Ligand SMILES: Nc1nc2c(ncn2[C@@H]2O[C@H](COP(=O)(O)OP(=O)(O)O)[C@@H](O)[C@H]2O)c(=O)[nH]1
């Protein structure tokens with residue numbers, strides 16, 4: 171089914187790459203602002219949030235958490251698949267879950283993870299890793315965290331490891347940009363410019379972290395953690411995280 | 412390539428089966444902001460409870476916690492009709508229609524968590540965040556769709572149509588008590604509703620007093636629960 | 648040969664970012680070779696006088712302790728233990744290991760006598776292992792002074808906290824930007840801190856792994872530390888039944904602090920395994936005060952005693 175022409179090579183897998191990267195893909199990411207909503211209400215008291223604030227916000231997440239944990243999980247899931255290592259797959263799920271220290275983001279990760287897997291399994295060929303993970307979630311021996319589900323879904327659609335990492339970081343970026351747009355912090359051209367200017371950050375974080383061993387995953391965003399905890403306590407909110 | 416199809420079908424069968432075994436009937440309630448979605452739920456639940464049905468509620472109202480808090484206080488804390496963890500509020504990121512229509516994944520995950528935690532529920536009610544008249548519920552999320560409008564917009568509704576009014580399983584026209592104050596003619600609304608709804612039902616309701624709510628609830632018991640006895644009354 | 652050798656004191660899983668500095672030290676020249684610091688401490692409640700006392704102890708300088716003190720009048724059985732490091736801190740090549748166990752409903756407050764300085768390092772790195780094992784119905788506050796990573800220092804710390812589901816442990820960390828008096832701020836090479844907790848059946852309770860490399864990543868960027876200098880972490884492992892109420896009380900405290908330039912929040916750890924408090928501030932003093940206020944909340948909740956005041960000898 172491939173149309174091959176030396177350098178020009180396109181395939182069904184490229185379309186799958188587009189499908190899973192699309193914000194249209196139903197995983198509920200549009201309900202997350204990752205704490206931006208809190209910042210919006212807090213900062214508005216004295217000073218308006220700016221384009222640069224949104225950029226720094228996303229960059230801090232990508233290089234200090236999503237890169238060194240989520241993206242590293244993606245790489246490790248692919249390594250497990252390559253080595254047929256089912257037990258490490260469950261260990262990754264467990265480790266990521268117990269590293270997600272803020273209640274709100276932890277439950278959001280699991281909800282999106284499980285729904286993503288169910289959606290994928292409804293139309294892909296019987297993928298043994300997806301089935302294995304779904305079965306373990308059902309039995310209670312796995313949690314269903316988002317990056318593990320995401321990597322397994324990408325793998326089930328023949329998407330390569332590094333690309334899967336790019337998609338995850340890209341997806342994170344657009345979900346925050348989407349929240350910023352809906353909160354009226356930036357306008358639609360700004361949103362696309364942030365995404366454009368974030369590309370080198372996304373790329374370097376995938377390159378630096380997709381081959382990181384899972385024993386050396388880390389995260390360090392104390393200020394964002396506190397923002398997220400304060401969001402968790404808000405009385406009325408538009409976003410889940 | 413030949414073997415792919417039966418394998419895939421088998422899997423879908425498995426998923427369908429494992430889901431349908433534990434699936435609790437769900438109704439979705441949609442309608443404009445302030446039309447009385449929350450209040451209708453607050454009136455229906457005691458009637459359902461009186462008939463022995465146990466209900467869980469998920470509210471997607473825009474500023475989430477408020478409605479959920481109100482219902483939790485009213486139905487769970489004060490009236491003791493249900494445990495507090497059976498009233499859940501979910502924020503929808505400013506996309507109330509998306510959350511019940513094209514990407515209902517978050518609502519579905521909360522429904523499924525409820526099904527696992529409370530397998531003996533008879534019914535789950537999902538209140539959508541207030542939205543415009545094009546709201547509909549994804550069939551993956553709700554088995555039955557109630558759309559509620561109120562008379563305060565004038566008697567041009569339901570004539571003006573809209574996806575919700577036309578396609579819902581039950582149309583509820585609320586706040587009939589104030590019709591005379593704003594010059595809305597209930598007769599006109601009834602005539603138009605009959606034309607637009609054809610043989611699908613609609614009811615006039617006053618959610619403040621409960622007038623008409625019994626009739627609306629009977630539709631739910633008949634068309635969603637199929638007059639099944641409450642799970643708590645089934646002896647094993 | 649003693650079991651207390653280099654491998655006993657060296658963490659098993661040293662991350663690659665730390666191993667990059669793994670250049671050998673010249674073992675012959677005194678003062679450059681790293682030291683092994685060991686502290687082992689078993690605390691138990693004495694069945695005759697009901698006081699928590701030291702049942703076993705072993706140490707090897709540069710780590711040592713004084714005898715236990717009983718300082719809290721509202722809880723006279725609680726043993727206060729001060730960990731002392733005569734060398735004043737961790738030098739290149741140093742490998743410290745502390746093992747503390749609490750059994751038989753022991754209650755203890757353990758702290759350090761002074762800040763942990765991570766000295767300037769030309770070669771290699773310093774590490775510290777802290778193993779806490781807290782048995783049924785025991786109660787431990789492990790509240791060391793702040794960590795001060797000097798210019799060009801390289802530090803790796805692993806804390807393994809094993810807490811029985813019925814027991815309570817408060818474990819805190821305070822990290823400073825360096826020797827502020829000498830105008831040093833975030834000039835160290837690396838500070839890597841791992842905290843892992845399990846219950847008595849070795850089921851994970853939480854994992855927190857922080858890596859700071861100020862020369863590679865701007866720690867003062869928005870979202871990381873921003874304009875704050877001091878980081879405080881408090882991990883509270885306590886029986887599940889206390890979790891929700893305690894969380895709310897701590898958040899009320901944190902939201903009503905009348906302190907300039909301090910922010911913090913408390914959230915539930917996975918599976919209701921306890922609580923995490925993160926704090927950012929300008930002064931060690933502020934962070935310490937909040938830690939003591941939180942200790943006060945936990946003491947009231949778990950031990951039903953009030954907290955007189957903190958005493959340092
Ligand atoms: N007069 C009158 N007021 C009603 C009726 N039903 C609801 N309301 C009021 O309309 C307002 C909005 O109701 P609510 O249930 O919160 O609407 P929702 O936004 O659709 O959930 C509230 O102030 C209710 O008290 C009704 O039948 N008659």
Ligand SMILES: [Mg+2]
Pocket residue numbers: 448449450472478538
């Ligand atoms: Mg409502």
